Structures are given as C-alpha cells and as structure tokens.
Amino acid sequence: MSDQETKPAGRGKVIVYIVIRVLVIAVMIAQIFNHNWDNVFTCALTLILLLLPSFLSSKMHIVLPNTLEIIIICFIFAAEILGEVREYYVLFDRWDDMLHTLNGFLAAAIGFAMIDILNRHEKVSMNLSPAFVAMVAFCFSMTIGVLWEFFEWSMDMFFGKDMQKDTWLTAFNSVALNPEGANVPVHVDVESVTVNGQVWDKYLDIGLYDTMHDLFVNFLGAVTFSIFGLVYIKNRGKGFAARFIPTLRQDKKERSSKSA
Template sequence: MRTRKDPDAPGRFHKTFREQARENMSLAATYTILRVLVVVVMVAQFFNGNFENVFLCILTLILFLVPSFIERTIRIDLPDTLEIIILLFIYAAEILGEIRAYYIHFPYWDTMLHTMNGFLCAAIGFSLLDILNRDDHFSFTLSPLYLAIVAFCFSMTIGVLWEFFEWTMDMFFHLDMQKDTVLHTISSVMLDPAGGNVPTGIQNITDVIVVTADGTQHALGVGGYLDVGIMDTMKDLFVNFIGAVVFSIIGYFYVKNRGKGRFARRFIPQVLPDEPEIPAGASQVGANSFPSRTDTKRGQD
C-alpha cells in the first residue's frame, strides 16, 4: 500500500520556539536573556570600534542555534538542563571569557570551562553511541561499561584536539591561548654542568633576564621563570579528565538502570519517534492523533 507523510507531522514533532517556551519557561528565559545580553554587548562593541568582538558576538548568536539545529537534524530531544548548560557555557567562554576578559580577571575561569567542556563532550560522545545502541537499524548492543569508556575517550580526544588548536594558534599566529605560568623552581637535564642525563634544578627564582641576538638584556619582571604553556595545557587536560569521568559515571548508571534515574535523564538526549505515515487518500487527522514530544517524553518516564 502506498503511503504518504502526514503534512502536519513535522510541525508537531519540531515545535516552534513559542511552543517550547510555553512548556519550559526556564529554558526559554535563559535563551532570551542570553541573546539580549549578547546583542547589547555587540552594539556597544560596534560603537567602540572593536569589530573583532562584534564578530565574536555574531559567532555566539550562531552557536546559540546549534542545540536546536542538532535536535531538528538528527531527531533527538536535548534535555532542558543539558541545553541550558550548553548555552551558559557558550556565553561564559565567548562573551565573559574573551570580551569581558574573565580569563585574566578570574584565574580559575578557564579551568571551570575546561571542566564543563570535559563533561559536555562526554555527554555528546555517550549520547551518540547510546542513540545507535537503541536504534532498530543497528544490530549490536553495547554494555554500559563500554559506553562509559567510549564517552570518556571521546571527551579526552576532543580535549587533546583543542590543545592542538591552541598550540597551533600560538605557534603560527603568535597568540597566547596557552596561558603562561610563573614558576619559582625548574629542573632540566639541559642544566647538567657535566652534559649528562642528570636533571639539575634551580630554586627560588625571582626573575629571568633574556639576552637577545644583539646583546640587549631584558629583565622580564614577572617574579619568576615564565613557563610558556605546558602547565596550562596539563591543567586543562586534567580538569577535562575530571569532567569526563563524572559524566561517564552518570552515563554508566543511566544505561545500567535504564529509565530509573531522574538525575541522569537531565543530561541524556532522547531519540524522537519516526514521523508517522498515513495511507494515501486517508482523511486528514487531527493534531491530537499523534503524540507530541512532550507526550513521548512522559511515556518514556
């Protein structure tokens, strides 16, 4: 029998922003407030002539649309808690971190964001496999432990790739994405007076004098030895590791006790049902004949 898609089905499964706002005021309020704040900052930066920051604001507004785009493209329902965290992460990284210079004013701002990044990337990796694990088109079943391990590895891979990106920008464009650290003690085999392989240390460093090719000497005046990025990189990877481990544990118990954990469901995307098909020539059915995303969500609970 020939079938045709219900013309109203996409409208019911992909809700408009107004429909979503009526169902969840917290998500709608967060999205609206953040978008207004970004627009205000963008206008201010434009009149101040900071066009690079204007570009960052435009990029932020585009990134705000990514969660909704993902939902529509691969037909999943992102939990509101996860979506709010993603929006706040984007705002904290681009607007507060870059434009408002929170990376400079608050030493642990970058650390907090890298921890969140580890958590969110683990959520993405876990969700991709979990969706495939429950898809009827695939004939394999993965254990909860395997899903958790893959989520962890996915998050750490993203973290490493990001550090590669920071190193590339610093090396070729002379930026300072890998933040420097002032050290008071260093140790290296290159300092071994005998030229051997024995690490030799220098302690109580209060300043470093740099001698250029023309013999000019410059005292850095930073209060110690300037480490150019390695400490920052290792710290970022370590907190990414913590975020990935936390979510992997949450995901493990979510799969092991499918449908019983309310806390885990706040971070795990759900697969939407296929759009219904009706026989050709059948009468138009009412909007209430098919379950909405809200009804589907209740059924899973």
C-alpha cells in the first residue's frame, strides 16, 4: 500500500479518535450534572476501552489496519455510549443485532490473524491449510460470542441487570404442560398471563430468545469473515479481508528472523 493511500487513512483514524473521545467526555459531563453515576462509570470505561487498540498494538508488536482500528473505535462507542447511555438498545430493535454481527466479524478477523501469524512464523513449525485457518477463526469468534453471553447472564443473575433482553411470545411448545406427563411437547397459544395481579396478553421469555438470536447473528458475522479470510490467504495479503487482519510489525519480523 502506498504512502498516498495510508496517510489519508491515518489522518482519518486520528480524526475519528479525537471526535469519539470529545463526544464521550461531553456525554460524561452531562451525566455528572444529571447525577447518573452508572452512566458516568460507563463513559469512564469507554475512555479506557478506546486505549486498547493502541495498547495491544504496542505490547503485542502487531499492526492494526486503519480500517479495523476505526471500526473497533466506532464499535466501542456504539455499544457503550449509544447503546447503553443513549438507550439505542431500546430505541432501535436491530441495534443489538448489528453489534453482535459486527462482533462476530471482528472476532473472526482477530482469531484469523493470530493463527496466520503463527502459521508464518519461522520459529513455529506449523503449515496449516487455508481452510483450517478459516475454521479456527470461525471457532474463535463463536467462543468469544459464547463467553460474552456468559457475561451477560452473570450480570443479570448476580448484579440485577437486564443485558439479556426479554422477548414477548404469543405461543410456545412445552413438555412440562403435557397433561399426560409424557415427553411430548404440547402447543400453547397464550391468551393471558397473570403476574402479581397484572394481566399480560403475551408470555415474557427472559433472555433465551435474545441469547440464541445474538449467537446466530454472531455466527453470520464469523462465517462471512472466514470466507473473506480464506480468499485472503489464497491470494496472500490481497482482497477485502486485508483491511481487517492485523499483521506482525516489520521490525518484530526482522528480530525474529535474526534470532532464529
């Protein structure tokens, strides 16, 4: 990639960093005036998370493509500030779906890069096929998705949160409601549900549908990137996926080859 191509992208990354941080600080100040200390903590956490790309890049001696870094920054802002503080998760039905799909895509890119770097390292005797690398990237992304759902469940169970959003159902199938006690599900159309004297015309599912939906869209993101990554390896460094795959820093490569 030429200097003319990387310099505008580098300037764009700096501009995004500055704009996002200014917005986060402005939101934090507003939340302080509103005495909403949970949101103040969320804003502080966001500022810390925004340092992660640069921190990981320096400590792990890897180069993050500008496109990947910008998307990570925007992802953090969209999840924490827009999603939590500005309540986009409630205002927009597909906001959570979009973020989980993107998370699956990005996690696959990171998993792909880790295996590909090891696969090409002089000190590591690995020669994995492109298909196997793509499969590992997919599995890594899905594992991250599952661990995140564990985190959401833990926050709901032990800290009284509602990260696993509820789903209203008008019908369901259940073995427990089989009048004969047989292991055969019966279909139930919900007409009314009474909870603490309040009558609902739907059944409230607590978290299950949300969790499975999140994992499914994470799956779509992971599969999408794994396909792009497969093309990337076969064309070595070219293609759409090159914008999202971290690489080993050049000086680190040189030191590794000299010490080998």
